[in-house]
Structure formats: structure tokens, C-alpha cells
Amino acid sequence: MNYLIIFVLGILMLGPIFYAYYLDYKADPKEFILSMKPLKKGLIQGLVFFTAYYGINKIYEFTFPLNKKHGIEFNLEREKLAIPKIKEDWKIDNHYSEQFKTEWWKPEPRNGHFKKIIEYGIFGVKYETDYYHNPNLKGTFAWSIYDYNKNIFVYFMERPNNKSIEVTEKGKIKNLKSSKTMGITKSEFDNYKME
Structure with missing residues (x-):
């Protein structure tokens, strides 16, 4: 039931944004594609940063402390x-x-x-x-x-x-x-x- 509420709220929040993008694309497809290039670059940079941060965090969790064999x-x-x-x-x-x-x-x-x-x-x-x-x-x-x-x-x-x-x-x-x-x-x- 909670997943259904989250799904409906997601559609209500993201639906108008995607509809606005759709209308912008229909008005001028070439201009829309050109305006998406910086967004694509930002998404790739964000993904690289997130992956690096998550990877370093996991390495830290599994590596430190260096000697944990005191059982x-x-x-x-x-x-x-x-x-x-x-x-x-x-x-x-x-x-x-x-x-x-x-x-x-x-x-x-x-x-x-x-x-x-x-x-x-x-x-x-x-x-x-x-x-x-x-x-x-x-x-x-x-x-x-x-x-x-x-x-x-x-x-x-x-x-x-x-x-x-x-x-x-x-x-x-x-x-x-x-x-x-x-x-x-x-x-x-x-x-x-x-x-």
C-alpha cells in the first residue's frame, strides 16, 4: 500500500515536469535537443561523482579498521x-x-x-x-x-x-x-x- 502511495505521489510530482518537457520538445525539437546537452553532461558528471563517492565509502567500510581480528x-x-x-x-x-x-x-x-x-x-x-x-x-x-x-x-x-x-x-x-x-x-x- 505504501509503495502505491509513493508511486502516485511520484507521478503527481514528476508528471507535470515531463509534460512541460514534452510541450517544449513539440514546439522546437532542435532547440530542445541542444538545450539537453548541458543536462546530459551534468548527469554524467553527477553519476561519476556518486559512483566514486559510494565506492570510496564502501572501501572505507570494508577496509578500516585495518586489523579487526580480535575475536x-x-x-x-x-x-x-x-x-x-x-x-x-x-x-x-x-x-x-x-x-x-x-x-x-x-x-x-x-x-x-x-x-x-x-x-x-x-x-x-x-x-x-x-x-x-x-x-x-x-x-x-x-x-x-x-x-x-x-x-x-x-x-x-x-x-x-x-x-x-x-x-x-x-x-x-x-x-x-x-x-x-x-x-x-x-x-x-x-x-x-x-x-
Whole structure:
């Protein structure tokens, strides 16, 4: 049904234009053909430009990042760097993955280490983020980020916010987010995973 509406609208919009061209052609065919030469040249140039742009864009999408082989086959390198590995039954989430980001998810139940995000630069991997969920601590998540450039880990935790409102210095009421994110130490991170 939608295609029919688009078709009818196209005829209503383009029909008068083509009819005007037809009337112009009937009035003086030679003059009409001469006036179409610049249009033909413009169409060819536009087609060449569109083809080049589309081709370069597709080459960019398929070529960059240059090294995107950091899936399960990269687990030996992860083990050397003490980065959590991707398990054999994990799957790539194509809905959230992009050209410079790949998301791996553990199948249900998603407790413990359940998600890994690999972020790429043009030349290869930049960060790996590993997410953990402890079912004993409801509403909490923890994650570690490994920076390949600096060779360091950074740790974070998201906890439910006990306070829903706060009074500012000026006496105004401020609604707070339902959760708060904070940086934590490696020992706090390890304790979260073990609890």
C-alpha cells in the first residue's frame, strides 16, 4: 500500500515536469535537443561523482579498521595480558556492533562475566571493556577497561542511588539519577566478582 502511495505521489510530482518537457520538445525539437546537452553532461558528471563517492565509502567500510581480528582466536593474547577471554559459546551482537566496535554477549543467564566490547581505531584494537553482574548485589554492575595503548586496566562500578532527590545550596530540589557510577580499585573489583 505504501509503495502505491509513493508511486502516485511520484507521478503527481514528476508528471507535470515531463509534460512541460514534452510541450517544449513539440514546439522546437532542435532547440530542445541542444538545450539537453548541458543536462546530459551534468548527469554524467553527477553519476561519476556518486559512483566514486559510494565506492570510496564502501572501501572505507570494508577496509578500516585495518586489523579487526580480535575475536575468540585472540584469546591466547588476552591470557598473556590478563584480559578476560571470550568463551566459545559467546555470540556477536550485530545490532549493537558497528564498524569500529564489536559487542560479544554470553548466552542466558547473564551473571558473572556477561559482555565484552572491543573498540577499534583505524589500525587496530584500542580498548576492551568487560562487564560483570553479581546476582547477589541487585542493581549493580562492574566493568574493567583495558587500554591497549597504555597497557593498563581501569575499573568502574554502577550502584543504585539510595537518594532520589537532593537540595542544592540555593534551596532548589534536584532529581538524582537512579544509579551512580564510580571508579573503583582492582581489589574492590575483584571483591565484587567474588561476592
